[in-house]
Every structure is written in C-alpha cells, then in structure tokens.
Amino acid sequence: MRVYPGCYYYIVPSVWSLTLDTPQILYHWETADLTVANRKDQAPSTDRASSLFFLVQDNSSRVKNDTEILLDGPYGCNKHPEKFETVVLVAQGRGIAGVLPVALSIALIGRHDRITRRIDLQWKLDLNDQEEWAEERLQGLINLDPHRSMNRIRRNIVAKSRYAGHMIVLAAEPQGLRIDILDKREAFEEVEGVFKFTKTVIIFKSGEEIYHAAVPSSEPVSSELSETQLINKLLVPTAAYKPPFSCTFTRAPDPLPTDTYIKTPSLLSYDQIHNGPQPNQIADDVLNEVRICELLRESPHPNLAKYIGCQVSDGNISGICFVRYGKTLMEAVNPRGLMKRKFSTTHRDLGDFGRGLQGIQAGIAHLHSLGIVHNDINPSNIMIDGDDWVIIDFGSCRKLEESLVGVGRTYEWYDEAIQHSCPENDLNALLEIHTWLRGAPADAFQFTE
Structure with missing residues (x-):
C-alpha cells in the first residue's frame, strides 16, 4: 500500500469495536528493501510499504501476538511539508507518532531539493516514561542533523496530564514570500x-x-x-562565493570610510558552474583579485584604483573595498550604453581627453611592469575622478601568459581570438577607446560586435 507522512488508519481487530476505536497515525513503515528498512535513522519513503508501525496503548487483553486485524486506510493527504521554509511540529503524548515521520522525511531530502530550512519540534509528554517511545526515532533525527543547523527539538514533561494523544501540526501556507x-x-x-x-x-x-x-x-x-x-x-552555499580570509591580507577598517566602494561578487552565473568541475570558481576569482590588490597596495599608482582592504564576515571575505570615484567613462560619454558603432554618431563631446588617456596608459604600463595584464580595459572600467582617469576592476587580471579561458571580459572590447594574458590585450583595448572617443566611423574599430 502507498503511504506518506501524516497518514492514518483505523485498526479493526476482532476484539475491538470499530465504533469505539479512534484513528491511528502511522508512526513508521518499512519498504521491501531491507537495506533501507534496517537503517534506524531512515525516514519513511513514499513507496509501497511492507511493514507498518503504530503506537497503541499497551493492553494485553486487546493486543496479542499473531492477532489478525483489519486496516482501513490510509486517510489524510500528503501536504508536502518540504515545500515550506519553516515547519513547526507540536505533539502531546502519543501524538509524537504523527509528527516524527514528517520531520524525518524532510531531513532526508537533499538540501537543494527542499525549501525547508527550519524544523521546530515540540513534544509535551504526559508521563515521564513516554520519552522512551520515540527515543530511537528522535536520535535518528539528531544523527541526520548533528550540529542542529535545521532541527530544534524540545521535550516538556508534564506528569499526570489528562490530555493524552493530542497532536497539532502547524505550517503557514506560502502565499507570499518576501x-x-x-x-x-x-x-x-x-x-x-x-x-x-x-x-x-x-x-x-x-x-x-x-x-x-x-x-x-x-x-x-x-x-x-x-x-x-x-x-x-x-x-548558493557560502563557500561558493566567500573565500576564507587570510591573515596575510589587509582587513578593511570598521567602520569603513564614507567614500568607500565595496565590490561584491556577481552570482548570476552560479547556475552554470555549480555542477561543474569548479563549483567554487566565484570564490576563487575573489581570492585572485584580492591577491592582485595586495600587490598593488605594496606598489600603488595614481591611475589605479586605491585598495582599502577586505570586508570580513565570519572569517570569510564578503567584499573588496576601494576608494569611491565619481563616474565611469561610459556614464560620462555614453549614458545610454549604446553599442560602440551606434555611439559614434551620438556621443557626447568630452573635450580634450588626451590627458585622461595618458593617465590610463601610465596605469597600464605600471601593471605590466609588475607582470600583470588587466585584460578588461573598457569604458566601464575607467573612472573619471576630477581631472584624473583611474582604472578599476581587477577581477580579470592575470599574470603574463596565463590562460583566459573562463575569465570574464567585456563584449566588443577584446579580441576573442586571444585566449591568453598578454600586454597587447590592454594596449589594443586602449587604442579602441581612443577610436571610440573621437567618434570614428564604424569600419575604424578593431573588435567586432
């Protein structure tokens, strides 16, 4: 028969009166697969069951070995509690039989396959010895969540209560998820x-x-x-985008200066990498950028963004802090973000941009002197700070001759045929920006759309 957490039956042995009996919540069941059935922490599956278990009153005159009974059921419906973010289970006395299968079934579902992040199980015992009824199953639940990151179990013993067997299961319908x-x-x-x-x-x-x-x-x-x-x-697990902070890195001051920009990693590509060979690639890229920034901190340049340090949360890097500058070259010249060939007919006049480009060229030369190539020079990675232009975003920086496979670069502003880090990547991009700023015709550009 098909079973599920929360279902119940009417048990009708020949010595019991159907009219006087109450429904019995299914406490546990086993499938025909004995390798599964023998696991004490195994939650009931929704497959067909070969053995059913109930918690019933111990009455030798009514319950005997080899007694034939009739089962009327199952009744109830599967509410799929794994679809709720927080599940609250409240039981009194024998009612624990109805809530434990629910908790176990949720706990055994993979974290990525369930919405539930918290189970709150509260059990009010009527008699002290009732705790023995479910100790094995409770321990199985604890073993599935040894650090108690999801399950919270409370047991409250009230002796000689008159209200045995009551059970309430509470879970809010997800009408709106803020x-x-x-x-x-x-x-x-x-x-x-x-x-x-x-x-x-x-x-x-x-x-x-x-x-x-x-x-x-x-x-x-x-x-x-x-x-x-x-x-x-x-x-998105923390390890996928927040690498551990090393004592060799610079920790940003707390509180941060008011003119601070905090760069945090983009997670929009996580669905494309989480099942791949490098599921923590985003965190690895953060580490790479921090190492570049630490090198630039030791050897700064006025045309390279000033690095303040790492923002740290629970021992992990949550952001990279820089001095905040005014606006990007793209925002100043092409606020509508048009493709560069379309922009050549609509751009704003920036006056004499020669001094700004000379500063960018000096910043690029400084990077190259350190054995580093930026690899993503484009108008959105150049800030205008008064009369000075400053290069930002060191996430695509790589050492000379390193592979650029999988490294983020900006469409229209690099040669797609070049897949390694070399000085020409930056110098050709700078030439492209010069062509773009002077409003050259479409056929004057190096890189295709």
Missing part, C-alpha cells in the same frame, strides 16, 4: 532562430540564505514573489 533581490538580469534565448526574452535571472536573500533562481518572462519581478513564480531555485 525576498530581498540583490541582483537580476534578463536572459534571452534563441527560439526558432530569433533571440527572445525568456526569463529574468535573480539573486535573492531569504532569511540568512542566498539563492539563485529565475522568474519566467510572463511574471513580474518584485520583492513579493510566491514560490510558484520561481523556477530553478538554487541555494
């Missing part, structure tokens, strides 16, 4: 030869957890989303 959207991006896919907007990729925070998910193009994106609107929801 989330804090941290980042988002529209995604386009080729459909029948045409690129169409198909979904919005979002990074959001719910409680203390960070998630990657998508919202179909037909749904609006707001801070109040129901679970049914989200697709491909992924928990």
Whole structure:
C-alpha cells in the first residue's frame, strides 16, 4: 500500500469495536528493501510499504501476538511539508507518532531539493516514561542533523496530564514570500532562430540564505514573489562565493570610510558552474583579485584604483573595498550604453581627453611592469575622478601568459581570438577607446560586435 507522512488508519481487530476505536497515525513503515528498512535513522519513503508501525496503548487483553486485524486506510493527504521554509511540529503524548515521520522525511531530502530550512519540534509528554517511545526515532533525527543547523527539538514533561494523544501540526501556507533581490538580469534565448526574452535571472536573500533562481518572462519581478513564480531555485552555499580570509591580507577598517566602494561578487552565473568541475570558481576569482590588490597596495599608482582592504564576515571575505570615484567613462560619454558603432554618431563631446588617456596608459604600463595584464580595459572600467582617469576592476587580471579561458571580459572590447594574458590585450583595448572617443566611423574599430 502507498503511504506518506501524516497518514492514518483505523485498526479493526476482532476484539475491538470499530465504533469505539479512534484513528491511528502511522508512526513508521518499512519498504521491501531491507537495506533501507534496517537503517534506524531512515525516514519513511513514499513507496509501497511492507511493514507498518503504530503506537497503541499497551493492553494485553486487546493486543496479542499473531492477532489478525483489519486496516482501513490510509486517510489524510500528503501536504508536502518540504515545500515550506519553516515547519513547526507540536505533539502531546502519543501524538509524537504523527509528527516524527514528517520531520524525518524532510531531513532526508537533499538540501537543494527542499525549501525547508527550519524544523521546530515540540513534544509535551504526559508521563515521564513516554520519552522512551520515540527515543530511537528522535536520535535518528539528531544523527541526520548533528550540529542542529535545521532541527530544534524540545521535550516538556508534564506528569499526570489528562490530555493524552493530542497532536497539532502547524505550517503557514506560502502565499507570499518576501525576498530581498540583490541582483537580476534578463536572459534571452534563441527560439526558432530569433533571440527572445525568456526569463529574468535573480539573486535573492531569504532569511540568512542566498539563492539563485529565475522568474519566467510572463511574471513580474518584485520583492513579493510566491514560490510558484520561481523556477530553478538554487541555494548558493557560502563557500561558493566567500573565500576564507587570510591573515596575510589587509582587513578593511570598521567602520569603513564614507567614500568607500565595496565590490561584491556577481552570482548570476552560479547556475552554470555549480555542477561543474569548479563549483567554487566565484570564490576563487575573489581570492585572485584580492591577491592582485595586495600587490598593488605594496606598489600603488595614481591611475589605479586605491585598495582599502577586505570586508570580513565570519572569517570569510564578503567584499573588496576601494576608494569611491565619481563616474565611469561610459556614464560620462555614453549614458545610454549604446553599442560602440551606434555611439559614434551620438556621443557626447568630452573635450580634450588626451590627458585622461595618458593617465590610463601610465596605469597600464605600471601593471605590466609588475607582470600583470588587466585584460578588461573598457569604458566601464575607467573612472573619471576630477581631472584624473583611474582604472578599476581587477577581477580579470592575470599574470603574463596565463590562460583566459573562463575569465570574464567585456563584449566588443577584446579580441576573442586571444585566449591568453598578454600586454597587447590592454594596449589594443586602449587604442579602441581612443577610436571610440573621437567618434570614428564604424569600419575604424578593431573588435567586432
């Protein structure tokens, strides 16, 4: 027979009266697979069961070995508690039989396959010896969550209570899930030869957890989303984007100066890497950038962004701190973010930009003298700070001749045929910016769209 957490039966032995009996919650069951059935911490599956277990009153006149009984059931419905973020289970006395299968079934579901992040189990005992009834199953639940990161179990003993066997299961329906959207991006896919907007990729925070998910193009994106609107929801573990802080790195002051910019990693690509060979690639990239910044801290240059240090949370790097500058070259010259060939007919006059480009060239030369190539010189990575231009964003920096496979670079501003770090990457990009600033015709550019 098919079973599930929370279902109940009427037990009808020949010596019991059907009219006087009460329904019995299914406490545990075993499948025909003995390798599963013999595990004490194994939660009941939703497969067909070969053995059913109930907690019934110990009455030798009514319960005997080899007694034939009739089972009427199962009744009830599977509420799928794993779809609720917080599950509260409250039982009194024998009612523990109904809530433990629910807790165990949730705990055994993979973290990425359930929404539940907290189970609160409260059991009020009517008699002291009742604790023995469920000790084995409670211990199984504790073994599944040894650090108590998800399960919270409370036992309250009230002797000689008159209200034995009552059980209440509480869980709020997820009508609206208030989330804090941290980042988002529209995604386009080729459909029948045409690129169409198909979904919005979002990074959001719910409680203390960070998630990657998508919202179909037909749904609006707001801070109040129901679970049914989200697709491909992924928990982003801390290790995937927050590398451990090393004592050899510089810790940013606390509190931070008012003119501080905190760079945090983008998690929008997490769905593409989490099942790959380098699921922590984002954290590795953060470490690489911090190492570059530490080198520049020892050898600074006025045309390179000033590094303040690492923002640290629970021993991990949560952000890289820099001095905040005015606006990017892209914002100053091309606020609409047009493609560079389209921009050549609509750009704003920046006057004499020669001095600014000379500063950028000096900053590039300083990087190269340290054996580093920026690899992503473009108008969005150049800040205008008064009369000075400053290079920012060292996430794509690599040592000479290092591979650039998987390294983020900006479309339109690099030679896609070059897949290694070399000085020409920066120098050619600088020449492209010069061509762009003077409003050259479309055929004057090096890099294709």
